[in-house]
Amino acid sequence: DQQVKQNSPSLSVQEGRISILNCDYTNSMFDYFLWYKKYPAEGPTFLISISSIKDKNEDGRFTVFLNKSAKHLSLHIVPSQPGDSAVYFCAASKGNQGGKLIFGQGTELSVKP
Amino acid sequence: ETGVTQSPTHLIKTRGQQVTLRCSSQSGHNTVSWYQQALGQGPQFIFQYYREEENGRGNFPPRFSGLQFPNYSSELNVNALELDDSALYLCASSSEPAGVLGGELFFGEGSRLTVL
Numbered sequence: 001d002q003q004v005k006q007n008s009p010s011l012s013v014q015e016g017r018i019s020i021l022n023c024d025y026t027n028s029m030f031d032y033f034l035w036y037k038k039y040p041a042e043g044p045t046f047l048i049s050i051s052s053i054k055d056k057n058e059d060g061r062f063t064v065f066l067n068k069s070a071k072h073l074s075l076h077i078v079p080s081q082p083g084d085s086a087v088y089f090c091a092a093s094k095g096n097q098g099g100k101l102i103f104g105q106g107t108e109l110s111v112k113p
Numbered sequence: 114e115t116g117v118t119q120s121p122t123h124l125i126k127t128r129g130q131q132v133t134l135r136c137s138s139q140s141g142h143n144t145v146s147w148y149q150q151a152l153g154q155g156p157q158f159i160f161q162y163y164r165e166e167e168n169g170r171g172n173f174p175p176r177f178s179g180l181q182f183p184n185y186s187s188e189l190n191v192n193a194l195e196l197d198d199s200a201l202y203l204c205a206s207s208s209e210p211a212g213v214l215g216g217e218l219f220f221g222e223g224s225r226l227t228v229l
Contacts, residue, residue, distance in 0.1 A: 004155075034217060043117070043203055043220030089155050099146045099207060100169050101218065103155030104125070 003027045004092050006104035013111050020078040021107050023090030026071065028079040034101065035064060038087045047088075048075070058083050080111045117138060117206050117221035125227045126194050134224045136204030144168070145187040147179060148203040156203055162187055191226075199228045201208040 005024045013019045021035075022091040031052040036044035048065045050057040050073070058066050062075045078083055087108045118137045126132050138145050144163045148156035158171035162181035176192040186204075191198055202225075205218035 006155075009153075034219075041222065043205075043222045045220070046217035049217065091155075099144060099161040099205075099218065100158045100171065101148075101156075103148075103157070105153070107154050 002105075003030075004090055004102045004104040006088075006090055006107050008107050009105070010108045010110070013080045013109065015082055015111055016079045019075075019080045019084065019109055021075040021077075021088050021090075021109065023038070023073045023075075023104055024071060025073075025092055027092070027094070027102075028068075028071070029094045030102075031095065032093045033066060033073050034091045035062075035094075036103075037084075038093060038101065038106070044089060056065050074103045075100065077109075080109075082111050082113050084110050085109055117219050119202075119204050119221040119224050120222055122222065123225045123227075125229060126144055128194055128196060129151070130194050130228075131190065131192045132194060132226060134191075134202050134204075134226070136187045136189070136206075136221060138185045138187070138204075138206035139219050142152050142208050142211060142219070143185050144179055144205035144207045145185065146205045146207070147189045148205065148220075149173075150201040150203055150223070151197075152200070159189070194228045195229050198224060201225050 034049040035047040038044040066073045086108045089103040089106045124202045146161040147222040150156040160170040165181045178190045180188045203221040203223045205220045
């Protein structure tokens with residue numbers, strides 16, 4: 001039972017363009033959503049998060065959008081840079097179980113110069 | 114400020130053996146969570162430790178067990194290893210049990226376990 005899904009295993013984008021990574025979830029009890037980035041041979045690092053009471057959160061080049069009615073969130077990276085090439089994981093948590101994150105399968109982003 | 118460190122980074126075991134993985138949490142963090150990441154998948158929550166007690170567990174059998182020490186470091190023990198236990202094991206620390214409310218988990222680089 002995959003509660004958090006990232007249906008695109010990979011995405012290729014030209015440098016300077018927008019990257020859009022998508023994530024769907026099934027559990028309406030989730031109230032906090034996060035994006036992590038992972039480079040090879042490194043642990044995941046936190047990128048950006050959003051509470052379920054918001055529909056948008058922005059941090060520099062990164063913006064996360066949440067559509068609760070569709071149970072969908074997306075991460076926008078503008079402009080994309082070659083250093084953004086990594087695997088991106090969407091994750092969700094509920095209530096006071098913040099340490100128990102439910103991760104998606106990940107999307108490998110490749111930004112071409 | 115030191116980050117989360119894990120050891121060993123790589124190890125190979127045979128089916129039926131036992132393994133212990135270690136994790137030192139980030140300075141100032143008192144909560145440790147363990148995750149298993151199989152190839153091509155996202156990390157899966159195993160359990161969390163807070164103040165030396167298990168504070169939440171995922172869908173893993175009892176042969177997965179853990180410890181947290183007074184200095185907040187932690188161990189993950191897996192008994193009777195199976196081939197499907199081959200994975201990257203990630204440790205993450207946080208400054209409170211909830212972890213992500215207003216913050217996030219800080220992950221180590223992981224321990225890559227291969228079971229033959």
